[in-house]
Each structure stands twice: as C-alpha cells, then as structure tokens.
Amino acid sequence: MTHIYNFSAGPAVLPKEVLAQAAAEMLDWHGSGMSVMEMSHRGPEFISIYKAAERDLRELLAVPDNYKILFMQGGGLSQNALIPLNLLGHKPAGATIDFIHTGSWSDKSIKEARKYANVNVVASSNTEVPPQAGWQLTPGAAYLHMCTNETIGGVEYQPDFNDPRLKDVTLVADMSSHILSRQIDVSKYGAIFAGAQKNIGPAGVTIVIIRDDLLGKALPVCPSAFDFKLVADNESMYNTPPTYGIYIAGLVFQWLKRQGGVAEMERRAQAKAELLYNALDASDFYDTRVAPQNRSRMNVPFYLTDESRNEAFLAGAKARGLLQLKGHKSVGGMRASIYNAMPIEGVQALVDYLNEFAANASNKP
Amino acid sequence: MTHIYNFSAGPAVLPKEVLAQAAAEMLDWHGSGMSVMEMSHRGPEFISIYKAAERDLRELLAVPDNYKILFMQGGGLSQNALIPLNLLGHKPAGATIDFIHTGSWSDKSIKEARKYANVNVVASSNTEVPPQAGWQLTPGAAYLHMCTNETIGGVEYQPDFNDPRLKDVTLVADMSSHILSRQIDVSKYGAIFAGAQKNIGPAGVTIVIIRDDLLGKALPVCPSAFDFKLVADNESMYNTPPTYGIYIAGLVFQWLKRQGGVAEMERRAQAKAELLYNALDASDFYDTRVAPQNRSRMNVPFYLTDESRNEAFLAGAKARGLLQLKGHKSVGGMRASIYNAMPIEGVQALVDYLNEFAANASNKP
Numbered sequence: 001m002t003h004i005y006n007f008s009a010g011p012a013v014l015p016k017e018v019l020a021q022a023a024a025e026m027l028d029w030h031g032s033g034m035s036v037m038e039m040s041h042r043g044p045e046f047i048s049i050y051k052a053a054e055r056d057l058r059e060l061l062a063v064p065d066n067y068k069i070l071f072m073q074g075g076g077l078s079q080n081a082l083i084p085l086n087l088l089g090h091k092p093a094g095a096t097i098d099f100i101h102t103g104s105w106s107d108k109s110i111k112e113a114r115k116y117a118n119v120n121v122v123a124s125s126n127t128e129v130p131p132q133a134g135w136q137l138t139p140g141a142a143y144l145h146m147c148t149n150e151t152i153g154g155v156e157y158q159p160d161f162n163d164p165r166l167k168d169v170t171l172v173a174d175m176s177s178h179i180l181s182r183q184i185d186v187s188k189y190g191a192i193f194a195g196a197q198k199n200i201g202p203a204g205v206t207i208v209i210i211r212d213d214l215l216g217k218a219l220p221v222c223p224s225a226f227d228f229k230l231v232a233d234n235e236s237m238y239n240t241p242p243t244y245g246i247y248i249a250g251l252v253f254q255w256l257k258r259q260g261g262v263a264e265m266e267r268r269a270q271a272k273a274e275l276l277y278n279a280l281d282a283s284d285f286y287d288t289r290v291a292p293q294n295r296s297r298m299n300v301p302f303y304l305t306d307e308s309r310n311e312a313f314l315a316g317a318k319a320r321g322l323l324q325l326k327g328h329k330s331v332g333g334m335r336a337s338i339y340n341a342m343p344i345e346g347v348q349a350l351v352d353y354l355n356e357f358a359a360n361a362s363n364k365p
Numbered sequence: 366m367t368h369i370y371n372f373s374a375g376p377a378v379l380p381k382e383v384l385a386q387a388a389a390e391m392l393d394w395h396g397s398g399m400s401v402m403e404m405s406h407r408g409p410e411f412i413s414i415y416k417a418a419e420r421d422l423r424e425l426l427a428v429p430d431n432y433k434i435l436f437m438q439g440g441g442l443s444q445n446a447l448i449p450l451n452l453l454g455h456k457p458a459g460a461t462i463d464f465i466h467t468g469s470w471s472d473k474s475i476k477e478a479r480k481y482a483n484v485n486v487v488a489s490s491n492t493e494v495p496p497q498a499g500w501q502l503t504p505g506a507a508y509l510h511m512c513t514n515e516t517i518g519g520v521e522y523q524p525d526f527n528d529p530r531l532k533d534v535t536l537v538a539d540m541s542s543h544i545l546s547r548q549i550d551v552s553k554y555g556a557i558f559a560g561a562q563k564n565i566g567p568a569g570v571t572i573v574i575i576r577d578d579l580l581g582k583a584l585p586v587c588p589s590a591f592d593f594k595l596v597a598d599n600e601s602m603y604n605t606p607p608t609y610g611i612y613i614a615g616l617v618f619q620w621l622k623r624q625g626g627v628a629e630m631e632r633r634a635q636a637k638a639e640l641l642y643n644a645l646d647a648s649d650f651y652d653t654r655v656a657p658q659n660r661s662r663m664n665v666p667f668y669l670t671d672e673s674r675n676e677a678f679l680a681g682a683k684a685r686g687l688l689q690l691k692g693h694k695s696v697g698g699m700r701a702s703i704y705n706a707m708p709i710e711g712v713q714a715l716v717d718y719l720n721e722f723a724a725n726a727s728n729k730p
Contacts, residue, residue, distance in 0.1 A: 004398030009405070011402060011406060019400050020392065023388045027381065034369065034371055035384050037568075038377060040373040040374070073569060077605075078591065197608075203406065204609070223477070224442070243567065243569070244568070245610075324408065
C-alpha cells in the first residue's frame with residue numbers, strides 16, 4: 001500500500017504508536033478485563049487515566065498551580081458561547097468584550113459573543129496579526145479574545161504579549177489548532193481553550209485552562225454541565241466526561257513527553273513549516289497570502305496560480321497517498337495541516353509532489 | 366483469567382464483537398489508511414459512517430420521517446438545560462414546564478429547568494411511576510418532562526401514554542438508561558434524549574430525537590453549537606461531532622440488528638430482569654424498594670438486609686469477576702446494571718453469587 005500522509009485540518013493525523021497502543025488495549029486495559037470505554041468514570045481505573053492525563057498536560061504546558069485544567073465537551077465552537085456565559089456573571093449588563101479579528105474563527109467567536117455582550121473589534125485583518133500598537137482597547141472590557149492560530153486562513157500569532165497596556169487585561173485565547181506545538185507562558189492568559197481534534201486527540205474533547213480567580217462568574221443561564229466552576233470543582237466529572245477521548249489524549253501526552261515535549265514539537269514545527277513555505281515561495285506555480293511573520297506553522301493554505309488545475313492537483317496528490325489537501329470551502333485553494341503527529345517525511349513527500357506537479361504542468365502548458 | 370462481568374451503570378459494558386472490530390480497524394479503516402479518529406468529519410469516509418449510524422438507529426427505533434436524529438455532545442445532564450433552551454423560544458416569559466418526579470435524574474432536570482422557566486411537579490415518587498390519573502397537568506405548559514428509566518433508583522415506566530389528556534401535550538423523555546431495550550412509539554413524544562454510555566456506545570455522544578415542528582424555537586441565549594435547529598440543518602456537523610464515538614455507536618447499532626433488533630433486546634431484558642429479581646425476591650437476605658410494576662429492567666438496585674456485610678459482598682463479587690456492583694453513593698446498597706450488552710450468563714453468575722453469599726452468611730451468623 002502507498003504510504004498515507006493525512007493533511008486533514010481536523011480531526012487529523014495521530015501518532016501511529018498511540019493508535020497501536022489503543023488497539024492493543026481495546027478489549028482489556030492493563031488486565032482489568034474491561035475496555036477503557038466500559039469503565040465507570042468514577043472507578044479507580046479511569047480515575048488513574050484521568051489524573052495522569054491532567055498531570056502530563058500540566059507538565060507539557062507548564063501550567064501554573066493557580067490554573068485549572070478542564071476536560072469538557074462541545075468543541076472549540078461551543079466555547080465561543082461558554083466563555084462569555086462563564087466570564088460575564090460579575091459584569092454589569094452591557095459589558096464589552098474586546099476582540100482581535102484575524103480570520104474565520106475570530107468571525108465565529110465575535111458573532112456568538114454578540115448574544116451575550118457588546119463587542120468591540122479592536123483590530124482586524126485576514127492576512128496578519130494586526131500590530132499591537134494599533135489595537136483600540138476598550139477601558140474596562142470584560143476580556144480580550146484572540147484566536148492565536150486561524151485554522152482556515154493560516155494566520156498565527158507570535159506569542160509576545162509584553163505590551164504594558166495588556167498587563168491588566170484578561171486575555172482569552174482559542175489555541176485549538178496550535179496548542180502543544182510551541183512553548184507558551186500560560187500566566188499571560190486568563191483562559192485558554194482548544195478542541196482536541198488537532199494536536200491532542202479525537203474530536204469530542206475540549207480543553208479549557210483557566211485561572212482560578214475567573215471561576216464562579218457564570219451567568220445564571222449558563223447550563224450547569226458547562227459551568228466552569230462546577231466542572232473544576234468536580235475534576236471534570238460533574239457530568240460523565242468523554243472518557244475514551246481523554247484516554248487517547250493521555251496517550252498523546254505520553255507520546256509528546258517521549259518525543260521531547262513541547263520544545264521539541266516547536267523545533268519540528270519550525271523545520272516542517274520552513275520546508276513547505278520555502279518550496280511554495282520558490283515556485284511561481286504556487287501562491288500564499290499570509291504575511292510572512294504570521295504564517296501558521298500548523299495550517300498552510302496555498303493556491304495554485306492557475307486554479308483550473310486544482311482538481312488535477314488533488315487527484316495526483318491522492319494517488320501518491322497525500323490526503324485531504326483541499327482548502328476550506330470558504331476560501332478555496334489548498335491547505336496542508338502539518339500538526340505534531342505529521343512526520344517531516346510527510347512534508348517532504350508533499351514538497352516533492354509540489355515540485356513534480358509544477359514541473360509537469362510547465363511542460364504541458 | 367476469571368471471566369469478567371461488568372455491572373457498571375455507565376460507561377458500561379459493550380459487545381465484545383464491537384470492541385474487537387474497533388481494535389482491528391483502529392489503524393486502517395476499510396483500507397483508507399486512516400483511523401476513524403483521523404478522518405475529517407466532512408470527508409466521504411466519515412460521512413458514510415455517520416449516515417449508516419443515523420439510518421440504523423432510525424430503523425431500530427422506527428423513528429418517523431418527521432423526526433430528526435441529532436448526534437450531540439454534553440451528555441444527558443447537559444440536555445436538562447439544552448431542552449428548555451431549545452423549546453422555550455416561542456413561549457412567553459413565565460412559561461411553565463411540567464415534570465414528573467421519579468428519582469435523582471428527575472431531581473436534576475427539575476433543578477436545572479428552574480433557571481429557564483417555572484416548574485410544576487405534577488406527580489412525585491421515588492419508588493414508582495405515579496399513576497397517570499393523579500397527574501396535575503398545567504394547562505398550556507410548554508412540555509411535560511419525564512425520565513423514563515431512573516438509573517440510580519431503578520424506577521422504569523411502562524410506556525403507555527394513551528391517556529387522552531396527553532394527546533395535546535408535548536412529551537419530553539430522558540431515555541438515557543433504557544433506550545434501545547424496548548420498543549417505543551416515538552410518535553408519542555416531542556423529544557427524546559439519551560446519553561450514549563449505557564446502551565449506545567462511549568460517553569461523549571448524546572442522541573436527541575426531535576419532531577420537526579419543535580425545531581427553531583431556541584431562546585436567544587442558547588449556544589449555537591447546541592441549537593437543535595442548527596445541528597439538524599447541518600446533519601450534526603455544525604460543530605465537529607464526536608466522530609469516534611459515533612463510529613462505535615454505529616457498530617453497536619449494527620450489532621443490535623444482527624441480534625434481532627430492539628424486539629429481541631426487549632425479550633432478553635425481560636428474561637434477565639426476571640432472573641435477577643426472582644433471586645432477590647426469593648431470599649430474605651436481600652431487599653428491593655421499587656414497586657414491582659415499575660422495576661427497571663436495566664438498573665437493579667438492591668440492599669443487603671444486613672448492611673454490615675456490604676464490603677464483604679463487594680469483595681467476594683470482585684473476586685468472582687463481578688465488577689462495579691456498588692450502589693450510587695446517594696442511595697447506597699448495591700446496583701446491578703444489566704444493559705443490552707450484558708449476556709444472561711453474567712446475570713446467572715450474579716444470581717449464583719447472590720445465593721452462595723446468602724447461604725455462607727447464614728452458616729456464619
């Protein structure tokens with residue numbers, strides 16, 4: 001069989017070692033006679049799985065002790081509502097949320113937040129992170145929301161929030177599509193959230209990392225199952241958690257630690273991204289649209305300069321085992337998502353194909 | 366190794382055939398080169414898995430064409446909020462929701478609903494379904510909520526809603542812990558919901574079955590990710606769905622069809638429940654508290670008349686591979702959950718142990 005490289009934006013490629021271990025343990029986890037799927041979430045077996053996953057994620061991201069890690073359901077999209085539902089309870093009616101708009105996921109967050117508060121878009125672009133000097137912050141805003149990696153448009157922040165104006169601002173960051181791919185200083189943020197289905201594990205698990213003082217501020221209409229304080233007080237078991245997804249996430253965290261942790265993931269991400277962007281930049285056959293300093297190292301959108309060749313490009317890619325390269329329908333073109341579990345060999349195979357396709361097309365104008 | 370029988374109330378036992386198939390397909394689903402966990406939810410592979418699961422569940426429960434089936438996240442507990450958030454939008458402020466209270470899950474639903482509406486408890490008991498003749502229905506109530514199987518207390522409805530007073534009432538039923546174990550007439554209900562982790566699949570998937578005319582009535586504060594109409598219009602892919610859990614649920618649905626469908630599950634559930642309740646009734650050593658006509662066929666709570674022997678009972682059970690028999694902490698005692706995937710051999714093993722433990726204890730007063 002052709003070696004498969006899966007460039008899906010999410011759900012996405014997972015480490016083969018993790019999948020192999022999950023397969024081997026499917027019917028009998030560690031001699032328990034049970035699949036992880038069959039375990040009571042309150043039994044000692046699952047509790048041990050949960051605690052290890054929480055501890056490993058805390059270690060990988062160097063999460064300070066005054067932050068809780070929540071394993072929730074609903075995906076990143078649900079957090080667009082759950083963040084305001086959880087943070088606005090102590091604010092007067094008519095509070096304002098500040099947003100930085102950098103693409104489609106910012107759009108969705110902004111639209112949803114308008115249900116619960118006034119919204120001020122402090123800066124906007126689809127192709128770069130607007131320079132901080134131009135951000136028009138609202139005095140007394142409830143918080144400042146940003147999507148630090150736009151999965152569709154491919155705009156990624158360089159996490160550098162040393163602007164003294166941000167010192168007293170509560171930052172909320174949607175890190176769904178680049179969490180665990182670079183070192184971050186969690187203490188700069190009030191809350192971080194991420195859907196699991198890119199760098200963490202299967203769809204259906206959502207991670208929330210939140211500073212203790214922001215708990216207990218939910219609006220009265222916030223559903224209990226999604227009340228951060230209730231979730232935190234019950235160690236993510238107020239509701240039955242998505243146990244199997246947490247188990248897989250835990251295996252991914254163990255794999256990350258064996259690989260060298262987030263520092264090593266950052267090094268690899270940089271190397272993979274450079275390899276791919278260099279190939280795209282070197283050819284007139286391909287085009288990219290994001291400002292170089294904010295090019296995502298995880299999601300690489302690109303366009304054929306001759307878009308009439310799109311279908312041929314995708315068919316040729318599929319024949320070589322390079323899967324799910326079609327761009328999001330809202331922006332067209334191509335997109336290669338190269339998350340932590342994508343080996344550099346996969347990126348090299350894509351680069352080889354990019355060069356080969358351009359050469360062949362040039363020969364047959 | 367001792368044969369394991371897992372009596373967990375949920376997450377709970379799954380068919381071994383399903384787990385074996387999932388293990389075999391973990392690294393490469395049907396030659397795709399991908400795990401189901403790695404598939405884009407918008408790709409043809411996962412779409413085919415999703416459509417088969419929806420179709421099979423529709424067939425198993427004979428869901429009429431004017432009902433949508435939604436695959437959501439958040440568990441049954443989240444639906445205690447999401448049902449009022451989705452059904453009250455066209456009602457005047459101060460609307461009333463009628464509830465029948467039959468135990469802990471009714472309690473939770475009632476408490477949560479009070480956030481969004483007035484609540485009228487039309488009848489209440491912890492040991493039986495209050496006779497319909499005594500229900501004090503509210504004229505013009507938004508809907509009537511019932512939990513048709515109480516997982517903790519073990520009270521189960523006989524689904525017989527032919528009372529003419531109910532003809533124009535929208536029934537909402539939490540069927541989490543007995544869905545797919547008996548034939549039901551879906552057309553009697555406005556909405557049915559169920560967390561997956563009992564008779565359907567892994568925790569993290571929630572099924573909602575809802576009549577078309579009830580869609581589009583969400584309150585403005587309902588999060589978009591949980592708006593039934595948006596979920597329905599996007600075939601459960603408004604948000605990234607819990608793909609792997611849906612895949613496992615689909616395998617369970619296929620297994621149910623191979624076994625003979627819901628009619629066969631109903632026959633087996635009746636046989637298993639009779640076997641267990643007969644053993645409990647036959648011994649003075651054990652006690653049950655639910656009225657015979659409403660004894661749950663899925664969750665069988667029972668008590669040792671001498672509760673000082675509880676720990677010894679549980680230790681002996683575990684030594685024989687009979688796991689997770691401890692009752693819920695809120696009610697104590699024991700509980701045997703005997704869902705669809707529990708073979709009658711498991712119930713027989715429990716009955717043998719019940720008799721043996723009672724005999725031994727009688728010999729050593």
